[in-house]
Amino acid sequence: TYVVMISAFNMVGRFIWASASDYIxxxxxxxxxxxxxxxxxxxxxxxxxxxxxxQSVVWLVYFYGATMIIFTMYGGGFATIPAYLADIFGTRYVGGIHGRLLTAWSTAGVLGPLAITSLRQNSVNNAITDLMTRIDPAAFRAQFGAPVDQLQLLVEQNSVTIARLMEIVPPGTVDPTSGLYNSTMVLMAALLAIALVSNALMRPVDAKHHIVD
Structure with missing residues (x-):
């Protein structure tokens, strides 16, 4: 259902944001x-x-709402960029300029998931390391049939996971699973901050460079 919603809001965003850009x-x-x-x-x-x-539904609704708004902006950015390029560079070569932008966009589409996967795995490793500081070595051996010094091997074999460690941690220990993408969210915010500054610095092409027919 969530994946379907992502596609739907991405599509809706293309219409809403592109239309809104004509006015604002x-x-x-x-x-x-x-x-x-x-x-x-x-x-x-x-x-x-x-x-x-x-377990309040309010937080869940906010989470869905926030992420869906983000996905509308994904679609909106894609739909609005050709007109924005025309505003900045003129319409004559906007096709070629847009093509180069799409090449960069495609590159980001390949590198982005790799970066996200790497960040998530790093978060998983950090979470496991933190949980291990709270776990009795005897309980670990009983759960996994191996001593603590074989932790790295067991993690690589996917025998040790956060979910299985949560079965033997002391009561009251917070499950870190919900925070595995925190670093990804911070990175995305940082990239948008860079884009914000770039947008502020961008100016239309100087009139002396205009092509006269």
Whole structure:
């Protein structure tokens, strides 16, 4: 269901944001993308933590709402960028410029998941290391049939996971699973902050470079 919602809100965002940009301007639309995106990305880790410890539906609704708004901006950015490029560089070569942008976009589409996977795995390793400081070595041996000094091997074999460690941690230990993507959210917010500054520095092409037919 969540994946279907991602696709649906991405599609809806293309219509809503592209239409809105005709009234508020493409530059202002991207200001909204960057400022609102930073706020939403930074709010996701806190919201996810609240969902894991508080069963109130309010936090779950906020989490879904925040992420769906983010996905509308994904679609909106894709739909709005050709017109924004035309505003900045003119319409004559906007096709070629947009093609180069799509090449960069595709590169990000390949490198992005790799970065996210790496960040998540690093978070998993840190979470396991933290949980191990709370676990009795005897309980670990009883659970996994191996001493603590074989932890790294067991992790690589996927025998030791956060879920299985949570079975033997002391009562009251918070499950770190909800925070595994925190570093990813912070990275996304940082990238949007860079984009915000870049957007602020961007200016239309100087008139002396205009092509006269």
């Amino acid at each position: 301007g493409r530059r202002n639309t991207y200001w909204i993308f960057f400022v609102l995106g930073i706020a939403l990305y930074l709010s996701v880790p806190y919201t996810a933590a609240q969902v894991s410890v508080n």
